[in-house]
Amino acid sequence: MLNKTQIRYCLDTFWEMYPDAECELTHKNPFELLIAVVLSAQATDALVNKVTPGLFEKYKTPEDYMDVPLEELEQDIRRIGLYRSKAKNIQKLCRTMIDRFDGKVPETKEELESLAGVGRKTANVVASVAFNQPAIAVDTHVERVSKRLGLCRYKDSVKEVERTLMKKIPEDEWSDTHHRMIFFGRYHCKAKNPNCPDCPLLFLCREGQKRKRKEEKMA
DNA sequence: AACTCGGGGCA
DNA sequence: TGCCCAGAGTT
Numbered sequence: 108m109l110n111k112t113q114i115r116y117c118l119d120t121f122w123e124m125y126p127d128a129e130c131e132l133t134h135k136n137p138f139e140l141l142i143a144v145v146l147s148a149q150a151t152d153a154l155v156n157k158v159t160p161g162l163f164e165k166y167k168t169p170e171d172y173m174d175v176p177l178e179e180l181e182q183d184i185r186r187i188g189l190y191r192s193k194a195k196n197i198q199k200l201c202r203t204m205i206d207r208f209d210g211k212v213p214e215t216k217e218e219l220e221s222l223a224g225v226g227r228k229t230a231n232v233v234a235s236v237a238f239n240q241p242a243i244a245v246d247t248h249v250e251r252v253s254k255r256l257g258l259c260r261y262k263d264s265v266k267e268v269e270r271t272l273m274k275k276i277p278e279d280e281w282s283d284t285h286h287r288m289i290f291f292g293r294y295h296c297k298a299k300n301p302n303c304p305d306c307p308l309l310f311l312c313r314e315g316q317k318r319k320r321k322e323e324k325m326a
Numbered sequence: 327a328a329c330t331c332g333g334g335g336c337a
Numbered sequence: 338t339g340c341c342c343a344g345a346g347t348t
Binding site for chain 1: 344
């Protein structure tokens with residue numbers, strides 16, 4: 108695994124590569140953040156960002172989502188993938204918020220995960236960004252990049268990746284790092300054809316070095 | 327661990 | 338066209 112200096116270099120490089128990394132997390136209040144993150148499952152930010160302004164204009168509280176027929180909510184988020192199950196989840200989640208959490212977004216990871224359509228990743232993002240709780244969200248990009256670079260061990264489970272990153276990255280950088288690693292994973296360190304030749308981190312990347320050696324052998 | 331859900335993006 | 342995808346829930 109990488110040492111402290113190498114990790115620092117990685118974080119700084121992510122920053123240099125993607126200074127303007129922005130995503131759906133620019134939503135202000137916890138409720139909108141929660142809905143946006145739930146919608147973003149298996150969908151791109153761009154798509155979610157197209158829908159949410161109008162959505163948040165119409166639906167401001169959990170009660171608002173409960174007051175319309177399921178079909179109407181489905182229509183309102185129709186452009187996002189999995190919209191049928193997502194619409195159902197949103198109404199279920201609002202029901203739970205009203206019944207068990209006084210109509211508010213719960214603040215702990217455990218309570219968040221108890222909501223319909225909210226898994227570990229969503230719970231972590233909301234807890235961290237909306238409520239400043241110690242959490243780091245590990246999605247497929249973060250996991251892949253972490254393993255390739257050596258920010259964690261290759262055989263780590265998602266939970267272990269999360270724990271390792273929390274240990275190695277300063278808490279006040281969790282959120283930013285998360286975003287930049289996603290950009291890095293999406294556009295550079297791609298699952299299929301990673302752009303190793305143009306990668307500023309190649310010299311310390313375990314996976315990149317391995318690929319390089321393999322190529323040299325072939326040549 | 328494998329499977330389902332399902333529209334949009336991209337080659 | 339056909340493949341992949343910032344996930345969650347069920348079995």
